[in-house]
Amino acid sequence: MVMSITIRSAGVDDAKAIAAVHIASLQASYRPLIPGRIAHSVLDPPEVEPRIPGWRRCLERPRVSTTLVACDNLTVVGFCTLRSAPGSHAAGTIGEVWALFVRPSHWRRGIGRLLCERTLADARARGFTGVNLWELESNERARRFFCSLGFRADGESRLFLERAGVALRELRYRRTMPTAETAPSRDPASGRGPFGRRSEPRATNVGLDCPEDPLNGSD
Numbered sequence: 070m071v072m073s074i075t076i077r078s079a080g081v082d083d084a085k086a087i088a089a090v091h092i093a094s095l096q097a098s099y100r101p102l103i104p105g106r107i108a109h110s111v112l113d114p115p116e117v118e119p120r121i122p123g124w125r126r127c128l129e130r131p132r133v134s135t136t137l138v139a140c141d142n143l144t145v146v147g148f149c150t151l152r153s154a155p156g157s158h159a160a161g162t163i164g165e166v167w168a169l170f171v172r173p174s175h176w177r178r179g180i181g182r183l184l185c186e187r188t189l190a191d192a193r194a195r196g197f198t199g200v201n202l203w204e205l206e207s208n209e210r211a212r213r214f215f216c217s218l219g220f221r222a223d224g225e226s227r228l229f230l231e232r233a234g235v236a237l238r239e240l241r242y243r244r245t246m247p248t249a250e251t252a253p254s255r256d257p258a259s260g261r262g263p264f265g266r267r268s269e270p271r272a273t274n275v276g277l278d279c280p281e282d283p284l285n286g287s288d
C-alpha cells in the first residue's frame with residue numbers, strides 16, 4: 070500500500086536522507102549487476118557522509134534539477150531527480166529522469182511508480198514534451214519498471230563503464246508527454262496515474278554525471 074506515503078519537493082535539508090537512500094538502493098540493486106572486479110568503480114565509496122556535499126549542491130540549484138522525495142511518515146524512503154536532458158537537440162524541451170531510487174526495504178510497494186508519475190506530471194507542467202532516461206542494459210528490473218510506466222527504448226545506447234575487460238552499456242528510454250486532452254485522470258487513492266568517468270564514461274542514472282556529482286561527494 071502507498072497510502073501512508075507522501076511525495077514532496079526536496080530541499081537542501083534532505084541531502085543526508087537522500088544520500089542514505091541513494092547508497093542503500095545503489096548497493097542493493099547494482100552489486101548483482103556489475104562484475105565484482107569492477108564493482109568498486111560504481112559502488113565506492115559505500116559511506117553516506119562523503120556524498121552529502123554533492124547532494125547539497127544539487128538541491129541548492131533547483132534551476133538545474135529538481136528532486137521529489139517519498140516519505141513514509143517523516144522518513145525519506147525514495148527520491149526522483151529531473152533535469153533538462155543534456156545535449157538534447159531541442160534543448161530545454163526534453164527532460165531527463167536522472168535518478169530514481171527507493172530504499173530496498175520499501176521496494177514493490179508502488180513508491181517508485183508514484184515518484185515517477187509525479188515527476189512526469191512536473192515535467193509536463195514545465196513544458197517538456199518528452200522525458201528520457203538512461204538505464205543499464207543489465208538492470209532488467211528497472212527496465213521493466215520503466216516500460217510499465219510508458220517508457221520505450223528508442224534505440225540509442227552508450228558505454229556506461231569500460232574497465233578490466235568489461236564493458237557495460239546503457240540504453241536510452243523515452244516517454245512522450247501525453248497532452249492534457251489525452252491524459253487519463255489520476256486516481257489519488259491508489260496513486261496510479263496517467264503514465265501507464267573519468268577514464269570511463271560516467272553513468273547518468275547512478276548519479277555519476279550529475280552537474281553536482283553527488284556520488285563523488287567531495288567538495
Ligand SMILES: CC(C)(COP(=O)(O)OP(=O)(O)OC[C@H]1O[C@@H](n2cnc3c(N)ncnc32)[C@H](O)[C@@H]1OP(=O)(O)O)[C@@H](O)C(=O)NCCC(=O)NCCS
Nearest residue numbers: 070094098168169170171176177178179180181182211274
Ligand atoms: C526501480 C525502482 C525505483 C522501482 O521502485 P519500486 O518502489 O520498487 O517500484 P513499484 O513498487 O512502484 O513497482 C515495482 C514492482 O512492484 C510491483 N508492485 C507495486 N506495488 C505492489 C504491491 N503493493 N505489492 C506487490 N507488488 C507491487 C509493481 O507492479 C512492479 O512490478 P514489476 O517489477 O513486475 O514491474 C526500485 O526497484 C529501485 O530503487 N531500484 C534500484 C535503483 C534503480 O535501478 N533505479 C532505476 C534507475 S535510476
